[in-house]
Amino acid sequence: xxxRLAGLVLALYPLGFRRRYAAEMKALLxxxxxxxxxxxxxxxxxxxxxxxxxxxxxxxLDTATRVRLSLSGVLACWVAFAAxxxxxYKTTEDHPFAxxxxxxxxxxxxxxxxxxxxxxxxxxxxxxxxPAATIALHRARRxxxxxxxxxxxxxxxxxxxxxxxxxxxxxxxSVHSDHASPIDRGAFIAxxxxxxxxxGVCVVAARKALFAISLARRWLLWALSLATLLSAAMLxxxxxxxxxxVALAIDAPTLAGAPDGALAGTSTSISLFVxxxxxxxxxxxxxxxxxxxWRALAST
Amino acid sequence: MESLRLTxxxxxxxxxxxRYIGERSTDPGLLVLTSLAEGPKHGYAITQDVQALAGVRxxxxxxxxxxxxxxxxxxxxxxxxxxxxRPYRLTAAGSDALAEHLRSVQLLARTGLDRLxxxxxxx
Numbered sequence: 299x300x301x302r303l304a305g306l307v308l309a310l311y312p313l314g315f316r317r318r319y320a321a322e323m324k325a326l327l328x329x330x331x332x333x334x335x336x337x338x339x340x341x342x343x344x345x346x347x348x349x350x351x352x353x354x355x356x357x358x359l360d361t362a363t364r365v366r367l368s369l370s371g372v373l374a375c376w377v378a379f380a381a382x383x384x385x386x387y388k389t390t391e392d393h394p395f396a397x398x399x400x401x402x403x404x405x406x407x408x409x410x411x412x413x414x415x416x417x418x419x420x421x422x423x424x425x426x427x428x429p430a431a432t433i434a435l436h437r438a439r440r441x442x443x444x445x446x447x448x449x450x451x452x453x454x455x456x457x458x459x460x461x462x463x464x465x466x467x468x469x470x471x472s473v474h475s476d477h478a479s480p481i482d483r484g485a486f487i488a489x490x491x492x493x494x495x496x497x498g499v500c501v502v503a504a505r506k507a508l509f510a511i512s513l514a515r516r517w518l519l520w521a522l523s524l525a526t527l528l529s530a531a532m533l534x535x536x537x538x539x540x541x542x543x544v545a546l547a548i549d550a551p552t553l554a555g556a557p558d559g560a561l562a563g564t565s566t567s568i569s570l571f572v573x574x575x576x577x578x579x580x581x582x583x584x585x586x587x588x589x590x591x592w593r594a595l596a597s598t
Numbered sequence: 599m600e601s602l603r604l605t606x607x608x609x610x611x612x613x614x615x616x617r618y619i620g621e622r623s624t625d626p627g628l629l630v631l632t633s634l635a636e637g638p639k640h641g642y643a644i645t646q647d648v649q650a651l652a653g654v655r656x657x658x659x660x661x662x663x664x665x666x667x668x669x670x671x672x673x674x675x676x677x678x679x680x681x682x683x684r685p686y687r688l689t690a691a692g693s694d695a696l697a698e699h700l701r702s703v704q705l706l707a708r709t710g711l712d713r714l715x716x717x718x719x720x721x
Contacts, residue, residue: 304658319662325682326641326658336657343659352670 304332310344312351313367314358351590361598363509365518368591369426370505372525375584376423377497379532381490382576383416385569386539390546394553402549408542412535419531426524427504429517434507445510452503459496462489522591529588532581540574624654626664631673631688631696638677638687641665668692 304327308320327336352358359367399406438446466489473482513521546553633639633647645656656664665686668674673692677685688696714720 315662315666319666321682322641322679322684323658323662326645326661329642330645332658339657339659341659343657343663346659346663347666350667352666 300332300334300337301327303337304340307337307340307344310341311347313363314352315347317358318352359594361594362513362515362518364594365522365591366505366508366513368587369518369521369525370501370508371587372529372584373423373427373504374501375532375580375587376419376528377501379535379577379580379584381494381497382573382580383535383539385573386577390542398546398550398553402545404545405542405549408538408545411538412542415531415534415538419528419535422524422528422531426521426528430508430511430513430521433513433517434511437511445507448503448507448510452500452507455496455499455503459493462492465489519595522588522595525584526588526592529581529584532577532584536574536577536581539577543570543574624652626656626660627668627673628696628699629654629656630661630664630668631692632700634674634686634688634692635696638685640680640683640685642683644686 305324308316308323311320330336332340396409399409434445434449438449466485469482469485473479629648629652630644633644633651636647639647641658641661645661648654648656665674669676669686671691672689673695674686675689677687711720
């Protein structure tokens with residue numbers, strides 16, 4: 299069991315690291331059956347390998363592979379960022395928060411900034427992915443095989459998420475009470491979990507599809523430029539969200555501390571800070587990934 | 599160690615020096631370099647040697663993280679793989695870096711012990 303888990307954890311290492319050391323690590327694991335601590339050590343090692351990539355990884359990975367890795371990394375960061383951002387949105391979505399934006403300039407400005415950059419980021423994502431998606435669809439139409447399966451899985455995940463969202467909206471419209479019942483909360487948690495799962499499936503399928511197609515350098519550059527914009531937008535949204543939370547606590551403390559407020563109670567406040575921390579971490583990881591791709595491009 | 603009863607600035611200095619020595623002596627990179635000072639070894643042999651040498655059990659993530667860092671700095675190099683196991687050996691730069699580091703640790707340890715002896719803290 300642990301050996302199988304160790305194999306899965308090895309898959310979390312960066313591609314360059316795996317190409318160089320995975321066979322040796324597997325040989326070591328075969329000599330010494332992994333225990334719980336070994337798995338933790340491997341997880342820590344995988345995280346460290348991502349944060350401190352090999353300086354000679356350019357020799358192991360070609361530039362196109364490096365760019366593809368960064369693009370799929372940014373997509374994964376965006377999905378996680380959107381999930382955390384949606385949590386933030388849910389705690390500040392009620393009408394009084396929109397009204398407070400009209401009264402307090404900083405609240406209004408940060409709220410508008412978040413919305414503008416969220417639209418900008420979504421446009422950058424769609425525009426950046428469009429050439430690769432078109433090429434992948436075109437090839438999948440001509441050839442049966444793995445690519446068609448990957449696109450089908452991604453389409454299915456999006457459909458499941460859209461269907462579940464439709465169900466949740468229908469449920470919300472059928473409830474006429476201002477207070478959420480345990481069933482409503484359960485439905486929302488189920489929807490969030492399904493959303494995360496579908497997002498994860500889409501990220502994996504998109505990454506594998508990106509590696510399965512040949513993409514001209516100009517399209518890689520195009521996608522990377524828009525991924526850079528997307529990553530910068532993530533950081534701007536994270537910063538604006540943090541400012542929004544501070545402004546909310548200072549300018550509208552009554553609203554923030556109301557029973558449904560964003561800073562009502564310790565657990566809600568902690569959850570808000572966790573969401574903002576996750577958003578900042580996703581933005582920072584995306585920028586780091588993008589920098590590596592540009593550095594690889596500059597060295598060729 | 600408790601019997602030393604060092605307090606104040608000296609106590610703090612002692613604490614930080616011992617922490618420094620402790621951290622450096624269990625640095626996986628240093629342990630790997632020390633193990634390879636004996637001759638080329640592959641991953642499993644390094645973990646066994648380090649455990650016997652310092653009582654530290656290097657997990658595969660820690661070991662290969664250290665090997666990757668040392669290799670990228672040119673302090674060690676991989677030899678042709680035998681089956682799936684690749685032996686590593688010290689480069690000339692790795693030998694120099696290890697010798698320099700061990701000399702500095704030795705000097706630090708000797709100075710610390712001399713000072714403790716002079717302060718009457720050691721028997």
